[in-house]
Amino acid sequence: MKIKAVIFDLDGTIADTLPLCIAAFKKSIEPLLGKKLSDEEIIATFGPSEEGTIRKLIPLQQEQGVKDYLYHYESLHGNCPVVFPGIQELLKILQDKGLKLAMVTGKGIHSTRLSLKQFDIVPYFEVLETGSPDGPNKVDGIRKVLERLNVKANESLYVGDAPSDIRYCKEIGIPIAAAAWAGTTNADELIPLQPDHIFYTVKDFKEWIVRILNMEQNETSN
Known part of the structure; x- marks a missing residue:
């Protein structure tokens, strides 16, 4: 065929782009969560889109988390040009x-x-x-x-x-x-x-x- x-x-x-995604997650989520996350902890939440991952990790601060994630994702994209x-x-x-x-x-x-x-x-x-x-x-x-x-x-x-x-x-x-x-x-x-x-x-x-x-x-x- x-x-x-x-x-x-x-x-x-x-x-x-995976390292970029992880870096953006850490910069956006860790300050709101109040603790450090390992790469493995972040990757374990993958499956849904970033919005779903952020909802799992910080359900009460999802809106701010998504906003921060997209900001850092764009600002860090020079690391993966x-x-x-x-x-x-x-x-x-x-x-x-x-x-x-x-x-x-x-x-x-x-x-x-x-x-x-x-x-x-x-x-x-x-x-x-x-x-x-x-x-x-x-x-x-x-x-x-x-x-x-x-x-x-x-x-x-x-x-x-x-x-x-x-x-x-x-x-x-x-x-x-x-x-x-x-x-x-x-x-x-x-x-x-x-x-x-x-x-x-x-x-x-x-x-x-x-x-x-x-x-x-x-x-x-x-």
Whole structure:
């Protein structure tokens, strides 16, 4: 089946933004909570969007926490100024080959837009689905994207770095390319879940998908 659409995750897939997220959480939440938080404590709350994470940690100060988080997320974004090497070129190649590109991320809409603007990649994505404060919603997000792009699951490819991404894609029936190129990604957690493909560098993924697309193009023209 020909690949017509590629759907990307953001954190750990497009750029190394997880350390930025953790730093922004610490700067915004710790003063309101009145104690230090470890990286592990923060990561353990991930699943919902940042708004949901903040609601879990400081339910009585959620509004202030979200406001502070977005302020620090933007002010610290200079620590993560660009996408992973090769991502910009990859997006351009896919777009030039006529693929539909979308993003489904667990991040909130405001931080997602801040990052896409910072990375100068807003125009590449036709559809954007972000996280919910009420809990993980990537399955619904991917289904919405497929519907909006008018493509079938087996005509698409999801690119994501988390074990949960693999489980969600298997539930939907969309092939997944597991992105294991971020320093924050543990490939040993991905392999047992049997993703359709796993790539350890953006370069390897780019070469693979270009080869697949060229083969499809040759088959169509013959």
